[in-house]
Amino acid sequence: MEQIFVKISIMLVPALLAVTVHEVMHGFVADKLGDPTARLLGRLTLNPIKHLDPIGTAALLFFGFGWARPVPVNFANLRRTKHDMVWVALAGPLSNLALALACALVLRGLAFLVSATPIMETVIGASIEPLALMAAFGLYINLILAVFNLIPLPPLDGGRVMVGLLPPQPAAALARVEPFGFVIILFLIFFTKGWELVLSPIISFLVTLFAGPQAYVVHQAMSFLFAQG
Numbered sequence: 001m002e003q004i005f006v007k008i009s010i011m012l013v014p015a016l017l018a019v020t021v022h023e024v025m026h027g028f029v030a031d032k033l034g035d036p037t038a039r040l041l042g043r044l045t046l047n048p049i050k051h052l053d054p055i056g057t058a059a060l061l062f063f064g065f066g067w068a069r070p071v072p073v074n075f076a077n078l079r080r081t082k083h084d085m086v087w088v089a090l091a092g093p094l095s096n097l098a099l100a101l102a103c104a105l106v107l108r109g110l111a112f113l114v115s116a117t118p119i120m121e122t123v124i125g126a127s128i129e130p131l132a133l134m135a136a137f138g139l140y141i142n143l144i145l146a147v148f149n150l151i152p153l154p155p156l157d158g159g160r161v162m163v164g165l166l167p168p169q170p171a172a173a174l175a176r177v178e179p180f181g182f183v184i185i186l187f188l189i190f191f192t193k194g195w196e197l198v199l200s201p202i203i204s205f206l207v208t209l210f211a212g213p214q215a216y217v218v219h220q221a222m223s224f225l226f227a228q229g
Contacts, residue, residue: 007225010130014138015057016048018099018145019068022092023051027071029091033084035077043071070155082164082171089160096146103138104210110135111214136211136221143206147199153185154178 024046027038038044043051056067078084110132150158155178163171177184188194208215 010133011137011141011225014103014134015141016052018096018138018142019057020046020048020051021095021099022145022149023068023071025091025095026073026088030071030073030078030084030088033087034079035074035088037074037077038071041072086161086164089157089164092157093146093149096142096149100139100142100146100206100210103135103142104212104214106135107132107139107211107214107217111217132217133221133225136218137225139207139210140203140218140222143203143210147202147206151185154181156181156185 024044027044030037031039031044051068051071053067053069056069059067073088075081075085075088078088110128114128149156150161152158152162154160154163154175159174159178159181163175165171166174189199207218211218
């Protein structure tokens with residue numbers, strides 16, 4: 001039980017930051033492009049309570065992917081509806097990529113600190129380890145959110161990007177899939193090995209790209225955090 005609390009304490013802050021920033025950036029970009037809905041509803045805040053979906057947050061911590069309560073956007077208010085829809089949709093995944101890069105830099109910085117000053121490994125080793133685990137999980141979870149949300153099927157952000165980029169008829173056809181989109185996505189991931197064959201290799205590649213020599217730290221951290229017991 002104690003180990004479970006340790007794992008949750010390491011994962012909670014990066015997970016909350018990842019989903020909160022993702023949703024806030026949707027609302028922020030929409031506000032700048034003409035739709036004040038999120039701002040008027042008080043959703044342009046980094047207070048995670050405003051954005052949490054209990055089931056989505058639990059899934060994020062225990063299964064490695066999840067969701068927040070979507071920030072409301074009225075696309076009709078956007079100055080250039082289809083064009084601006086693309087930027088509003090991209091804002092969330094791009095923010096997660098930026099957070100993933102920040103976490104990767106933290107990992108590289110900690111590794112440099114320890115290697116450049118070996119005595120630091122014993123002096124502050126106790127504080128470096130949890131920081132490294134948090135940065136590793138932050139990198140991993142932000143890459144998952146970015147990649148997962150860029151699947152080109154509504155209601156995910158990638159689907160909204162496609163609706164904004166496609167000609168009117170195919171865009172309308174794709175938009176009609178939205179009520180069933182999430183069920184289709186879960187089916188493709190869990191019943192067609194979509195995660196194992198497509199998403200997991202992409203995420204592994206991005207972990208290596210972002211973390212470089214510290215990619216092994218991310219893989220070790222995930223083995224620890226998601227190990228049973």
